[in-house]
Amino acid sequence: MKTKIYLGILSLIMGLSLASCEDDNYAIHTTPVLNNSSVVTGSSEVTATTATLYGTVDGLNNMASNAYAVGFMYGFTEGNLEESVTTTLEDGAFSATLNSLQNNATLYYQAFVRLQGKVYYKGEVKSLVTTNAKVATKSATAVDYASATLGGTLTDYPSDATCGIVISTLPNAEAVRSGLIVENTTLSADFGIQRSGLLPNTTYYYAAYLNLGSGIIYGDVENFTTAGYEFDLDNDLVDLGLSVKWARFNVGAKNATDFGGLFGFGDLSGCNNSINVGDYPTTADTYKTAYDIANVVYSGKVTLPTAADFEELFAICTSEWTEQDGVTGFKLTGPNGNSIFLPAAGSRTMNEVTDQGAKGIYMTGTVNPSNTDFALSYEFTSAMQSKTTTARYQAIAVRPVSTAKNVKFEKELLYNTWEIDLNTDGSYLTFPGPTYFYGMDDSWATVTNGEPVVGDSWNWAADFAGNSWAVGGSADNCRGYMTFLEEGGVNKVIVSQVTAEGTFVEKTGTFTIDEENKTITLDVDILAPTNYVPNFVDNKKTDIKILSLTKSSMQLAVVRTDPSQGPCLLSINYIPQLEKYGNNH
Numbered sequence: 001m002k003t004k005i006y007l008g009i010l011s012l013i014m015g016l017s018l019a020s021c022e023d024d025n026y027a028i029h030t031t032p033v034l035n036n037s038s039v040v041t042g043s044s045e046v047t048a049t050t051a052t053l054y055g056t057v058d059g060l061n062n063m064a065s066n067a068y069a070v071g072f073m074y075g076f077t078e079g080n081l082e083e084s085v086t087t088t089l090e091d092g093a094f095s096a097t098l099n100s101l102q103n104n105a106t107l108y109y110q111a112f113v114r115l116q117g118k119v120y121y122k123g124e125v126k127s128l129v130t131t132n133a134k135v136a137t138k139s140a141t142a143v144d145y146a147s148a149t150l151g152g153t154l155t156d157y158p159s160d161a162t163c164g165i166v167i168s169t170l171p172n173a174e175a176v177r178s179g180l181i182v183e184n185t186t187l188s189a190d191f192g193i194q195r196s197g198l199l200p201n202t203t204y205y206y207a208a209y210l211n212l213g214s215g216i217i218y219g220d221v222e223n224f225t226t227a228g229y230e231f232d233l234d235n236d237l238v239d240l241g242l243s244v245k246w247a248r249f250n251v252g253a254k255n256a257t258d259f260g261g262l263f264g265f266g267d268l269s270g271c272n273n274s275i276n277v278g279d280y281p282t283t284a285d286t287y288k289t290a291y292d293i294a295n296v297v298y299s300g301k302v303t304l305p306t307a308a309d310f311e312e313l314f315a316i317c318t319s320e321w322t323e324q325d326g327v328t329g330f331k332l333t334g335p336n337g338n339s340i341f342l343p344a345a346g347s348r349t350m351n352e353v354t355d356q357g358a359k360g361i362y363m364t365g366t367v368n369p370s371n372t373d374f375a376l377s378y379e380f381t382s383a384m385q386s387k388t389t390t391a392r393y394q395a396i397a398v399r400p401v402s403t404a405k406n407v408k409f410e411k412e413l414l415y416n417t418w419e420i421d422l423n424t425d426g427s428y429l430t431f432p433g434p435t436y437f438y439g440m441d442d443s444w445a446t447v448t449n450g451e452p453v454v455g456d457s458w459n460w461a462a463d464f465a466g467n468s469w470a471v472g473g474s475a476d477n478c479r480g481y482m483t484f485l486e487e488g489g490v491n492k493v494i495v496s497q498v499t500a501e502g503t504f505v506e507k508t509g510t511f512t513i514d515e516e517n518k519t520i521t522l523d524v525d526i527l528a529p530t531n532y533v534p535n536f537v538d539n540k541k542t543d544i545k546i547l548s549l550t551k552s553s554m555q556l557a558v559v560r561t562d563p564s565q566g567p568c569l570l571s572i573n574y575i576p577q578l579e580k581y582g583n584n585h
Contacts (some may be wrong), residue, residue: 034059034113034121041072041111041123042093043177046217048103048132054095054174055111055123061092067116070094074109078125081110093174101130106214128215132156137165137208137219138192145200145227146254151184151192152208152219160213163187167195167206169269176205176221180271181351197252197261197270199297200229204271231298233406233449240334242312244305244401248340251297251398257327259345259356262395263363265375266291270395273350280392283372287365288452294400300445300453302400304365307387309401310378314385321382328357330380344381345397347390361388361396404451409444411513413549414520415485418574420478420527421553422471426464430553431573433463434478434529435470438547438557438569444518447547447555447571456568472531480504481577482527484511495527518546526556528572547571 034057042054053072060068071086071094087096094111101107107130111123133156142149150165157163168179184191191208198204204226208219237245252261252270261270266282268291274280286292287303295303317332317339324331329343346356355361361379368374374389377396390396422434438447441455462470471477479498484491491513496506509524521542547555547569557569 033063034115036121039111039113039121039123041109041126042174043218044109044126044128044215046128046130046215048130049101050097050099051101051107051109051128051130052095052097053109053111053128054093056093056174057089057111057113057121058092060089060113065089069114069117070112071114072096072109072111073122074098074107076105076107078108078127081108081125084112103130103132105130129212131212131215131217133158133161133210133212133217135163135208135210135217135219137206137222139222140206140224141192142194143224143226144254145229146198146252146258146260147194147196148198148204148224148226149192149194150182150206150208151190153190154187154208154210155189157187157189157210158212159187161187162211163191163209164211165193165195165206165208166218167204168271169202169204171205171221171223173207173221176207177209177216177218178273179205180273181209183351196254197259198226199252199261199268199270200226202226202269229298231301233301233402233404237302237402237404238338238340239336240313240317240332240338240340241336242309242316242334244309244403246305246313246340247294247302247400247402249399250343250345251294251400256341257325257329257343259327259343260397262345262348262353263293263398264395265363265367265390265392266293267395268293268296272393272395273348275350275391275393277373277392283367283392285366288454288457290454292365292454293363293398295452295454298400300451301404302402303452304363305378305399305401307364307366307376307378310362310364311387314380319385328382329360330385342380342399343397347397348395349393358382361390361394363396363398367392402450402452405449407448409515409518409546409549411515413551414513414546414554417481417483417577418527418554419481419577420529421573421575422464422475422478424475424479426475428464429575431461431575433461433467433470434573436461436555436571436573437560438571440559440567440569442547442557442569443545444547448549471529476502477530480527482574493522493524495524497525497527498530500530514543519543520546520556526558526572527574528558532558532570532572545569552576 038059040056045052069086070089073081073084075081085096087094108127110125113121136153138151140148164183166179168176205223207221210217239245249256250260263270266280282291317334320331322331327343333339344360347361359381364376366376368389377390379388420434421428421431437460439456439458441457445451480496483494491511493511494508496504507524511522545557547557554574555571557571560568560570
């Protein structure tokens with residue numbers, strides 16, 4: 001039969017798949033190419049007689065340019081946008097310049113996309129004012145790891161305007177102009193704002209602005225990068241005698257009484273001011289993930305607390321609503337006498353910060369399981385403390401926790417004679433099994449210090465009794481010794497390795513230690529269960545990770561490369577020879 005085409009325009013707009021058959025039925029897939037949020041009316045740049053308008057659209061990347069038109073509707077009354085101008089689209093963005101305008105005129109404009117000359121999608125209506133006023137963005141000064149002074153200069157501006165800066169972690173000018181608004185307290189021709197609550201090792205993009213009421217003028221986009229900060233496990237964590245240690249200060253703060261930054265759930269910038277929960281990147285718990293703001297900012301040494309951590313903090317500690325350095329909040333003193341201070345940092349919705357000095361709302365890493373538009377948080381005032389929920393877009397304070405330690409690496413402990421912790425009768429002294437399996441991102445930091453790093457970090461202890469296959473099925477495969485010594489200023493190693501035939505081969509070589517990265521490199525194979533030598537593992541000589549090292553035990557990790565299992569770290573667990581049961585070589 002003749003193929004029927006039904007509303008080709010809808011095929012374009014809705015992505016319809018049309019098919020005909022003998023009874024004239026249609027199969028229709030109604031996935032829209034665009035929706036009402038696809039078109040965004042952007043900012044504008046003005047002079048006394050011109051205006052350049054900006055807009056973006058998402059969803060036209062694979063569409064032929066002759067199938068659509070982009071541009072702006074505009075007019076001088078908000079409800080009557082009679083005029084229009086079309087322009088070209090490039091990488092999802094478009095702009096158009098209007099000329100011969102009158103000075104001090106208010107103009108309303110709206111970005112649009114027209115499909116097949118008939119169907120329109122439109123952004124919101126915005127306004128501008130033509131003006132001689134100009135704004136220049138000043139370079140950032142006094143930049144450290146958590147704050148910077150930002151500002152601008154204004155000329156020919158009206159007395160009823162307001163000014164400030166907009167800031168983002170995205171470099172695109174439109175992203176900056178729609179970024180977080182930080183208003184200056186007064187209107188001044190030359191102004192500066194000390195912006196605190198910034199994150200270390202982060203590049204920020206910002207611009208000065210002048211708000212004329214009916215339109216906003218922006219200066220050029222500038223940028224700066226904050227200094228790094230090395231989180232100190234000894235001094236930046238406080239042991240209160242609880243199940244976790246608490247950080248001394250908030251994320252983005254420089255001391256205990258700083259409010260620090262305010263962050264939406266999963267927001268790693270502190271600049272996201274959207275109230276659309278879809279603009280926040282996760283609907284899952286964030287602990288030890290790429291969206292754990294505490295973990296990411298402080299390089300895996302801390303993590304977000306749970307609601308239970310907060311409940312334990314307030315239940316076991318003595319709490320006192322007090323003022324420190326002019327800041328109100330709770331002083332919490334643990335049963336061991338140590339204390340922390342939680343400032344009443346308030347919260348932020350869009351660009352407005354409220355309740356600073358009166359209320360504290362602190363983030364956990366838990367999403368609300370019954371409604372993922374919300375996340376669990378902990379709220380307090382002078383009169384109450386309680387677990388609560390906040391919208392994922394509500395920006396709140398962050399106080400990290402950790403169980404991490406700062407165990408000193410003492411290379412001198414390596415100089416000893418070591419044997420695998422497994423006797424021929426299947427007994428052991430320290431480790432339940434002679435080998436453990438770890439994730440590829442595990443290291444001294446996770447195994448010895450207990451740092452909650454993001455990545456492939458896990459542990460499975462292969463006990464010999466239930467997993468004898470891990471060492472080739474027999475404890476005899478774990479015989480031998482390995483001696484590290486210094487002789488004539490040279491680091492030497494002697495490895496006596498049992499072979500598959502049950503004999504021993506002794507090799508002598510040298511080694512080096514990388515104290516910073518906690519690795520060791522040898523020019524002979526390390527002592528390992530017989531079935532691991534020579535083909536089951538890589539890196540038997542170079543960049544071997546030292547996972548732990550004490551007077552009575554050591555773990556060295558090589559990479560398992562069994563193609564049927566996938567890569568992981570294989571820890572070989574050692575004890576000093578004199579402490580081992582019996583004589584195994």
